[in-house]
Amino acid sequence: MNESQHRTTGPERTERSVSITFDRATKIYPGSETPALDALSLTVEAGELLCLVGPSGGGKTTALMLINRLIDLTSGDIRIGETSITDIGAIELRRKIGYAIQQTGLFPHMTVAQNIAVVPRILGWSAARIDARTDELLELVGLTPTAQWRARYPGQLSGGQQQRVGIARALAADPPLMLMDEPFGALDPITRTAVQDEFLAIHRAVGKTTVFVTHDIDEAIKMGDKIAVLRPGGLLAQLGPPEDLLAEPADDFVASFLGAERGLKRLGLYRLGDLAGEQREPLPDWPRLPAGTTAREALSCATAERADGVIVADGETPERAVPVARLLQPDVSEGAA
Ligand SMILES: Nc1ncnc2c1ncn2[C@@H]1O[C@H](COP(=O)(O)OP(=O)(O)O)[C@@H](O)[C@H]1O
Ligand SMILES: [Mg+2]
Structure with a gap:
């Protein structure tokens, strides 16, 4: 059972990466007549970063919560690799998936180190191993791995520092999948750019399959290997690499979502x-x-x-x-x- 002793980086990372497939995934909330997510079909390839964008209420958060079974599908399926999520136990899913959300979700009564250790503890790691991993992660997200840092509480950190700890916590057990729901939404523009750059560097180094939700199209263009645009009603409007969307938006909805400067944004990719x-x-x-x-x-x-x-x-x-x-x-x- 020592698969989890794999290192974060190294040649084995491609073997550990795994795809996520939505297969006509549909969610209709109880009491609602129309779907929040409507027959979404797409595959996030192993190691790929997919940005899920769309207006508020477009079903982005719903799509993420379906993957880690915080909510249940109404119909359709989601597969991790070849396996349906309905055939994976909750613990196994949590071990596989790192989840970071906008309000960081850090536990206020726990120190930085305790927050990062939540999943490794569930997995029964030794204290020595947790300590080593915590230091490694603090460094990875650009924080100093000192005793003083490990002992701080979330309330003693700036918003940007809290977000970094949130990312470290999501990465802690080295999960092959990352789900991120507007993780940088609360940051000021300068911190946001810095954290985006750091996350991209981590992504390039570690190559985890990632679904990254944002309502900010510029963030999606910067971060995404591919972008999926959802329209209200949870319907997929377009899926493709940023350069394809910018060059040929599927319709007026996608074009207006990309913005009037989409021609210039496209030049920004080269x-x-x-x-x-x-x-x-x-x-x-x-x-x-x-x-x-x-x-x-x-x-x-x-x-x-x-x-x-x-x-x-x-x-x-x-x-x-x-x-x-x-x-x-x-x-x-x-x-x-
Ligand atoms: N727990 C819920 N019960 C009923 N409707 C919900 C619930 N959560 C979200 N919705 C509805 O589902 C739609 C999609 O919401 P959501 O996935 O949160 O969109 P987004 O993250 O893109 O803003 C919205 O119309 C929202 O009101
Ligand atoms: Mg949302």
Whole structure:
């Protein structure tokens, strides 16, 4: 029974990742005539981060709570790997799934360390193992693993720190699945960006299958490998990678949800380093930008300087010129542009 001794990172992570499949999953709450979630069918592949977006009341929280059986399906099925959730016991589900919610849900009368240890205790880990894991997690989410930190109560932490502890707690037993319901919703924009970046770095390192609920389309574009848009009534409006939704929204509802600037948001998904550019002699006198700059930021710079393009200066390869026309079509293959 020592599957849980697997390390957080390492080659075994792909084996441990597992898919989640919604198969015409439907929820009608008692006393309600219309579904909150209506025959949702989609698969989150192993290791993938799916952002579930939509207006308030669109059924996002319902979809998450169905996965870990906080509520029961009215009809249809949800499978984890090949197994229906109805065939998995509650303890087993809790061991498999880390769950983080907007109001962090930290227990106020428990210290940081005690909060993080909740699931490992249920699983019967030794005190030494729990301590080691707690320190590892505090470091992972950008908090200092000192005795002083471990002994603090949630009320002694800032909102952003509480959210980090909430994420650490969700990750504690190294679950192959993460469910996150507007986990960064309560944060100010600067903290939010920092926590988003940290979570993405953790996700890239650990590769857990994640369903991430947000009503913020920009957060979904930033975080999601794929985005599922739900419309009121819990119907799936569109599913696909962010670049596909931005390039070709399925209908007016999705287009309006993506916002008037969806063309520019799409340019934000491409980086100068991915564009070959032109090695001209001499190089034009255009703004010089690092390879990590997005096409959107580069376009903004070129516009501000009234230049017809930008120069990619990444210190390694020869400097290259990228004309504005190329920035506007970053997905077109080189040579065709
Ligand atoms: N416990 C409940 N009983 C009855 N209706 C509910 C319950 N929870 C949510 N609903 C309804 O289901 C719909 C979807 O809610 P929810 O999943 O919370 O949406 P979201 O998270 O996208 O805002 C809403 O119309 C909401 O009022
Ligand atoms: Mg909700």
